[in-house]
Amino acid sequence: MATIQSSAALEATPPQNALRRFQLGMKGTRLILHVITTFLLALGAVVLMIPLLYMISMAFKSPAQIRTDPLNLIPMSALTVQIDGRSAPMHRVKLDGVERELALVRRAPGGNAQFVDPANPEEVLLLPLADAEPIRYFDPRLTNFQEAFTTVPFDRYLINTLIVTFGGMTGMLISCTLVAYGFSRFRAPWLNVLFLVLLSTIMLPRQVTIIPTYLLYNALGWVDTLLPLIVPAFFANAYDVFLLRQFFMRIPLDLDDAAKIDGANSFQTLLYVILPQARPALISVAIFHFLYAWNDFYEPMIFLHTPQNWTMAIGLQSFNALYSTNTHLVMAASVVMIIPPILLFFFAQRFFMQGIVITGVKG
Amino acid sequence: MSQASNTPPKRSLLRFMDGWSLQKREAAAAYVYIAPWIVGFLIFTLGPMVVSLGLSFTDYRTIAGRAPNFVGLDNYLRMFNSPDFWQSLRVTVTFAAMALPSGLVLSFVIAILLNQKIPFVNVWRTIYFLPSVLAGVAVTLLWILIFNPQIGALNQFLALFGIRGPGWLTDPNYALLSLTIMSLWGIGGGMIIYLAGLQGIPTDLYDAAKVDGANVVQRFFNVTLPMMTPVLFYNLVLGLIGTFSYFTNAFLVGGADGAPLKSTLFYNLNLYRTAFRFFEMGDASALAWIMFVIILVLTLLIFRSSEIWVFYEGELRGKK
Numbered sequence: 001m002a003t004i005q006s007s008a009a010l011e012a013t014p015p016q017n018a019l020r021r022f023q024l025g026m027k028g029t030r031l032i033l034h035v036i037t038t039f040l041l042a043l044g045a046v047v048l049m050i051p052l053l054y055m056i057s058m059a060f061k062s063p064a065q066i067r068t069d070p071l072n073l074i075p076m077s078a079l080t081v082q083i084d085g086r087s088a089p090m091h092r093v094k095l096d097g098v099e100r101e102l103a104l105v106r107r108a109p110g111g112n113a114q115f116v117d118p119a120n121p122e123e124v125l126l127l128p129l130a131d132a133e134p135i136r137y138f139d140p141r142l143t144n145f146q147e148a149f150t151t152v153p154f155d156r157y158l159i160n161t162l163i164v165t166f167g168g169m170t171g172m173l174i175s176c177t178l179v180a181y182g183f184s185r186f187r188a189p190w191l192n193v194l195f196l197v198l199l200s201t202i203m204l205p206r207q208v209t210i211i212p213t214y215l216l217y218n219a220l221g222w223v224d225t226l227l228p229l230i231v232p233a234f235f236a237n238a239y240d241v242f243l244l245r246q247f248f249m250r251i252p253l254d255l256d257d258a259a260k261i262d263g264a265n266s267f268q269t270l271l272y273v274i275l276p277q278a279r280p281a282l283i284s285v286a287i288f289h290f291l292y293a294w295n296d297f298y299e300p301m302i303f304l305h306t307p308q309n310w311t312m313a314i315g316l317q318s319f320n321a322l323y324s325t326n327t328h329l330v331m332a333a334s335v336v337m338i339i340p341p342i343l344l345f346f347f348a349q350r351f352f353m354q355g356i357v358i359t360g361v362k363g
Numbered sequence: 364m365s366q367a368s369n370t371p372p373k374r375s376l377l378r379f380m381d382g383w384s385l386q387k388r389e390a391a392a393a394y395v396y397i398a399p400w401i402v403g404f405l406i407f408t409l410g411p412m413v414v415s416l417g418l419s420f421t422d423y424r425t426i427a428g429r430a431p432n433f434v435g436l437d438n439y440l441r442m443f444n445s446p447d448f449w450q451s452l453r454v455t456v457t458f459a460a461m462a463l464p465s466g467l468v469l470s471f472v473i474a475i476l477l478n479q480k481i482p483f484v485n486v487w488r489t490i491y492f493l494p495s496v497l498a499g500v501a502v503t504l505l506w507i508l509i510f511n512p513q514i515g516a517l518n519q520f521l522a523l524f525g526i527r528g529p530g531w532l533t534d535p536n537y538a539l540l541s542l543t544i545m546s547l548w549g550i551g552g553g554m555i556i557y558l559a560g561l562q563g564i565p566t567d568l569y570d571a572a573k574v575d576g577a578n579v580v581q582r583f584f585n586v587t588l589p590m591m592t593p594v595l596f597y598n599l600v601l602g603l604i605g606t607f608s609y610f611t612n613a614f615l616v617g618g619a620d621g622a623p624l625k626s627t628l629f630y631n632l633n634l635y636r637t638a639f640r641f642f643e644m645g646d647a648s649a650l651a652w653i654m655f656v657i658i659l660v661l662t663l664l665i666f667r668s669s670e671i672w673v674f675y676e677g678e679l680r681g682k683k
Binding site: 034037038040041044048049051052054055058066067070071178179181182183186187188189191194197198201202203204205206207208209210211212214215218232234235236241266291294295296297298301312313316317320327330331333334335337338341345346352353357 | 390392395406473480483500516519563601608647662
């Protein structure tokens, strides 16, 4: 391209032009790379989203739609009319260049079928079936949700889940803030060692301690109550303390000193200096806790026995065990269960990223 | 009068600290603030670990209604002779060998792609991240449906091409592969950590490499990869621990016995059913302790090897 353009210029400043052509070439390969990257990412994104769309689509389908039309993501039904007291599916037929909507009343041999116009059922037309296209319309089944939620007391499970989630969140926020403050703003012997001990508990799966903790709750009479799922949150956890501490460390010490000069004690400094600055980190840990508590299955499975104490996760699991053939109802209940995380994700994406940047990278 | 104003009633509680030095007061304050964690650590971590070590040497059963008897190493011996124990280890290690490397590589590659200046990059990031937020029973049930051999979407999709799909979750040869595919759906969690890591690499490192004439591939292997090893390391350790505590998906797919044919009997599932189905708290405590030892050894191994392959920026500064 450049050679055709102007050979005079090429002779005048050959090195510059060569460089230019080289850069253009680089730009070209980079453009191709970007197109390929975007294409691959788009393809992957479609693959990732299909299960989710499939789930939503199943939640809006009737059992018949699932049976006859399983791969269609949009719930459709055949349009039917009553002819002589029998329901007949409507078809779109091209007849002498005019498109007409006719009802199929009886199949005939030779790939033909008898059609009638619903407006004039006396006149029967014998037409090839291949020319007729069934008329279908968008037919979501909204009663799935209602049915799922009246079959089992999901409202009870929802209340329990909310108690566990927000009760635990309150405890976690209070305790982790205090502990992170203690680990970030004070000097004391053994504090660093204790912090390492705290960090090492991230590596400790809860299964290692579950049996004695279960026996403890059993002795306290807490098994089959929501308490085992809430109370431990009031004693801080390593991950959230770590995240908050990393954030507190970034808040300039000058602010603490200024507060101290103004006569604030350490608790007032935490309340009026640190906490207002740390709002993004507090929101991050609150979101992480919400997702954890909302989705947790293991501990509710172990500690909750009677159905009226179940959380959504357990309720959904047992609903599936009882009504696994009612795929549409199971999926309707599942969709409802993922709505809060999805909403949270879209409205608070910024805080997710922030929380991950604070812990993940510096870890 | 003056005495009263010097000691407001609020401070009288803390009067015992009056003679203390500033350092001592600061230390006391620190311990007061971290007290919730110390108490929690003693009640919910250290205490239970000691108790479970003790229980692992007894025949304690919760439904037997009698005090635990000391039985020495019986539980451990029975465990090492139990086919279920070895099967659960085999299942866990096989799954880790399938899911961890594939997830690690895939999420790293996607993070690199999402770190380019491409159109709609925020939309792509959101889509890739979203599934990882939706873990839990609802998503597992969705996948169980997708993998259903008769009515599931996967086999019906394959049927369009004339392929007869296997019984994904009902065939012992395919169950772990299916669980791996399930876990790959959630790679967005790892991806976002890598993305944050990639964005934390200082651009002057790339500029310096460019000045030295390094091409894209060389820049990747000499700048990106070394700078990312700490994050890779972090994800590897947590991933390994995650496999040993893998529960929800396995339980929903195969029940407490790891159907089909114990092909999904994960370590944690075996622990769960020993404790809460068979009520053998002594055996279960032994399983829990062996789990702890395995994780400890693996983590130490990775830490040891990390000296060879994990690069920390601070090291270079230290050497100077």
